[in-house]
Amino acid sequence: MQTSGREILAFANGSVYLLPYTNYLLLRSEIPVRVMPPAAGWDKKRTLLARMRNGHPQTNEHCVNLLAVSYGMVSGWSSAALPTLQTPAGSPLAYGPITQHQASWIGGALCLGGIVGTFVGGAIVERIGRKWTAWVAGLPLVVCWMLVIVADHPGYLMGARFLGGLAGGIEFVVTPLYVSEIACTGHRGTLSSLLILSCCLGVELAYLAGAFLHYHTIPWASIGVPVFFLISFCFLPETPSHLAKVQKLEAAERSLRFFRGIRSEKDVAGEDEYVRELQLLHTGQSLAKDPAGALSWTDFS
Numbered sequence: 001m002q003t004s005g006r007e008i009l010a011f012a013n014g015s016v017y018l019l020p021y022t023n024y025l026l027l028r029s030e031i032p033v034r035v036m037p038p039a040a041g042w043d044k045k046r047t048l049l050a051r052m053r054n055g056h057p058q059t060n061e062h063c064v065n066l067l068a069v070s071y072g073m074v075s076g077w078s079s080a081a082l083p084t085l086q087t088p089a090g091s092p093l094a095y096g097p098i099t100q101h102q103a104s105w106i107g108g109a110l111c112l113g114g115i116v117g118t119f120v121g122g123a124i125v126e127r128i129g130r131k132w133t134a135w136v137a138g139l140p141l142v143v144c145w146m147l148v149i150v151a152d153h154p155g156y157l158m159g160a161r162f163l164g165g166l167a168g169g170i171e172f173v174v175t176p177l178y179v180s181e182i183a184c185t186g187h188r189g190t191l192s193s194l195l196i197l198s199c200c201l202g203v204e205l206a207y208l209a210g211a212f213l214h215y216h217t218i219p220w221a222s223i224g225v226p227v228f229f230l231i232s233f234c235f236l237p238e239t240p241s242h243l244a245k246v247q248k249l250e251a252a253e254r255s256l257r258f259f260r261g262i263r264s265e266k267d268v269a270g271e272d273e274y275v276r277e278l279q280l281l282h283t284g285q286s287l288a289k290d291p292a293g294a295l296s297w298t299d300f301s
Contacts (some may be wrong), residue, residue: 062191063236064134064178065198066229067171070141072202073209073222074164077148078107080210081218085157092215094152102154109161110168113140117169124170129246130178131238137170138233141226148219181239182259 082103084092091097098106117137125133140163147160175195183191202225209218237243240259243252256262 062194063229063233064175065194066225067134067137067141067167067175068195068198069202069205070138070222070225070229071164071168071171072199072204073206073225074141074144074161074168074202075110075199076203076206077210077218077222078110078161079207081157081215082106084215085154093154095154098154102158106154106157106161109158110165113162113165113167114169114172115165117166117171118173119169120166121170121173125174125177129238129242130174130181131233131236131242133170133174134178135230135233137167137174138226138230140164140167140170142223142230145219145223145226149216149223178239181241184260 082098085098085106086100086103088097121133121137124136128136144160144163144167147156147163151157151160172195176192179191179195180188206218206222209221213221237255237258238251240252240256243249243255
């Protein structure tokens with residue numbers, strides 16, 4: 001239905017919806033579409049990263065990859081730290097030089113934490129959402145570096161590495177979901193591939209830090225990455241898909257507008273992809289309300 005002016009009425013399934021900010025052809029759909037204007041005060045909640053969104057469309061998607069950078073730094077930390085900790089003279093620990101057995105446990109605790117973190121991430125990602133699962137993953141990273149700072153016994157370092165692995169396990173569960181649900185179609189593949197790249201970058205940063213910084217300086221420099229992530233990530237909304245799945249459709253529409261940089265009628269005009277994504281949100285909510293319409297094993301038998 002082609003219309004002109006600032007408002008149109010869309011008739012779908014006998015319902016009438018008022019659509020502000022539209023001046024384009026509505027796509028055919030049995031699902032009614034309602035375009036929501038931004039809530040009052042929504043723009044005030046945007047951080048510097050969010051405001052940069054207009055010039056750099058991938059800024060918000062990169063924020064979650066700070067987790068991978070921090071996890072990579074935890075992974076690479078042991079390369080330079082273990083030889084230093086095993087030095088007979090001048091060990092940085094009050095405990096003294098560590099044994100080869102203790103060094104093995106410090107190195108292997110990372111993977112033990114990763115195993116646990118994978119199960120933890122899978123258990124909470126649907127319950128508390130993608131955003132807060134990723135945010136929770138940042139907490140063990142901060143505690144990890146704090147333990148390295150205060151460590152005077154190898155046990156502290158084993159615990160620190162375990163927490164780093166725990167964060168990494170959660171991160172590798174939630175980051176692909178988060179990025180795929182907020183990225184636009186044209187950038188989704190590229191942005192999804194940045195997880196491993198960010199992790200490798202973190203490892204390289206740890207190697208460089210080990211070569212040029214003192215043992216006690218490295219954790220102070222490294223803790224800044226997860227702290228910055230925790231502060232900045234609080235101001236980003238939950239993914240539109242998850243909000244629609246839990247039947248918070250208005251919040252899902254506002255989230256979609258945020259991640260697409262849509263702030264006015266001028267931004268909406270001609271955004272066919274945005275309209276299609278909006279329809280998918282309504283479709284997802286309909287399936288959530290009517291589980292019989294969702295896929296099940298019986299569809300393949």
